[in-house]
Amino acid sequence: MTPPAQSAVPALPAKVPDQPPSALVEHPDCVACADTRSWLLAHDRAEATPAREWDTTTFGLGWLFRYFRWGPSRWPFAWCDVPGAAHLDCGVLACVAGMVLTARGLRVERVQLVERAAVEETALWRARWRAAGCPAGWILSDREVYHEVLLVHAEPEPVLFDPTELRQVGQGRDRPLWMRKWVW
């Protein structure tokens, strides 16, 4: 069987992001910030199953989406903002998933992407972000969007994991136009 057609060499994006990956605010001495992190780690432990050990597609993080949907988050965003949020953007999800996977003992690095998108998609997303009163700077152009994912050093090989889509980068989508591993 032949793989689905895809462009050989993606064109470079019009704009290359220069900011670091998103980071959640941790209020000093905030009980609620600490409660949130405690809840995330406890819940992740509670969801452990044998099958999760070799699941390098979702990393067993489907439970997060029982409480949240992907959507606009208003930055700056703190840990204590998580419980009350209905929507989390890819930056929050990358922070949350990164914290949880690190607690499982996995080495995790932050990766920034520029991905191709359809004009219809970006129009819809721009309207959603505008309706929520959140800046939509991540939509770089009508056809290009900024996105945050994780490089997870899993066995047997590292995996570029997209916690927003709950799959590996490249599964079911074109390859990213641009990619940068962030070194803090």
Added chain:
Amino acid sequence: MSTTPTVVLSGVHSGPNPSPGLGLARSLRLAWPRLRLEALDYSPRSTGLSAPEFDRTHIRPGWHTADLGALCAGLVSIVESAGAVFLPGLDLEAALLTERAPGHPALLLPPAAAFDVVAKPGETAASLLGLAVPEHRFAEGIEDAADFAARHGWRIWVKGPRYQAVAVTNRAELTGALERVRDTWGAESLLQRHVAGTEESVVFAALDGELLGACAMRKTMVTSEGKTWAGAVDRLDQPTRARLVDLVRVTRWTGGGEVEFVRESDTGVPYLLEVNPRFPAWIHGATLAGVNLPARLVAAATGIPRHEREKAHSSGFVRVVEEIPAGPHATGALAPTHRAVAPEPAAVGKHPSGMPVLSRRLTPARPRPRPSAVDPVRTADIAAALVVDPYESPARVLFGGVLDRGLDRLTAVCRDVEDATGVPTRFAYSVKTNPDPRVLDAVLRRGALVEVISQAEARRCAEAGFPGDRVVLGGPAKWWRFDGGPVKFGAVFCDSVTDLERTVDLLTTGAVYADVVGLRLAPPTVASRFGIDVTCPRTYRRVADALRRAPLGRVGLQFHHAASQIGLRAWLREFTSAVTVAADLLTRVNSRARCVDLGGGWPPWLAREELGSQLTRASRVAVRELGSLDQVLFEPGKYLVEPAMAVFTTVLDVRDGPLGRAAVVDASIAELPDWASHPHPVLWRAPGARWRKLPAGDESVLGRLCMEHDRPRAGLTLPDGIAAGDHLLFLDAGAYDASMSYRFGV
């Protein structure tokens, strides 16, 4: 004899649950545009007969009229006279042809040995393929089936011998599914545990034990019956291919086949669902993905050269619905009687190929089952309970012996759990299940606790002699009609955050004293109106804040969800999740639980060892997450009292009615209000004779009320000699049948 190469295809219906014939025709047409294709089916209502892919159609007599031997001979003669090969699209037709025309070179179907290997539940096939088989049982009747369903958390499948699978989640669905499968197919149902996970399929073609090709398919859209509507096709991994080669070789498989399996989400274990002895209806999807198995099979069997190269149009497929001109025979879709009376549209034939009729013809008639003897212990219990004969009828009778043995068993379970975990373990009888003073007295004398859900129940227990520290208070309305106290409880479990706040107030003012105060934890992924779901982030924060404001003394955690509804596996999973999160929550507020209370809905059929090991596992999880504990409590209700009472009745009438043969008795669903949740076993006694147990069947016992649904028990075979004046005893009527019974029609 035709000189053009010809293929005859049976099973060409194209409906919501199609047969493969039309897909096979499309795949073969793609390989050979000029191949002659003939469709064969058993009623003009098979819609694929009108498809333009076919050069000729054969409508055969229905399975109900014809002589099966003659029907098979006719089919063989159609194939031979056309110089054709035959690809079957109907399982039972294939099985019948294998039996009647074994080894016929033009019939591309598996040999009899292959049918044996794949017969449900397919253990041999599973072992060859390296797959597990889900837990299963052949249903004897509703009692047996309900028992199996409860053991597997009411997530089971009721399957016909070859076709049909009905998902079942409750008693009413189970009754309906068993009746439907028996009425449609004439055979007993196979019950199978539902395995939650991703369903996958492997389709293959083979000739005389040699694999000609295979590919894998993952369903991406399904119909409400779970049938494929879209799928992603992939090549087969090497280990799976090697095992498939084995299966095909040892069975000397010829023809198409499909292996359906599911990979369990929690464990990753692959379970066999079934092996079909023919190509699946989605076969053309594989062809479009570049693997034309029907063409490979026909080429290998006939030597017709192939000129086209297999081409992948896509790695997946979707189904569409398409209107085509009806062929001349399709007018027969409206039966003449309909034309004469009212021309109503005919319903889409579910089985236009007549497989149910064939299945019923092939299923041997079973002898009518007879009542069976009752074991001596039960006989002694009944004799002790029914001392006066004839007894007042209808009447609820208490089996003191059953109650005593139940209490013995609970005491033994406590000891088992204590021995295994080192944690002192006691049980608290759930009073609401049956507050009969005789039951309360028996529990009191054993030194056990009681669990109550209202102040009125608490007072009733105090009157029965229970000191406050042996009373556990729970439920959402625990302070309803509270007289202001002061009052003492052994433990109080709060059902919501506001209930926790109210309870803390009462403790602070001294109106209530409790050794243990705690939270009832809600199951995280099973819908429940009770308890506090600490796995929800907002609730987690609220509970943490509440406990910081008012620290509790000795904290307890209660988990209570009917194991008889969700099954022991799911119960333990839900408990583990909830207690894991609760443990971290308590740590956050510098608290620690000293006691866990494990409720309930423990099904009465659980053996001492099964209940003991379930409670031991749960206690170990609790100790792992919470640290050492002072006490483990558990709350049996039904477990103790359901088998301890029965309803004694007298037969008033035996009749033949629209629901079949039925006995009318002087009891009703007012005396057996829990009739819908569990099937009561029924004993029968003619005057002067012994009690005998009624076997499964399709007859009923009707109640005395003028209400359509007053049918306390269906699915029985009544004895030949049953008559007015005989007695029936409805067993297992000691739980909610007792506490919820009402006066009606008396």
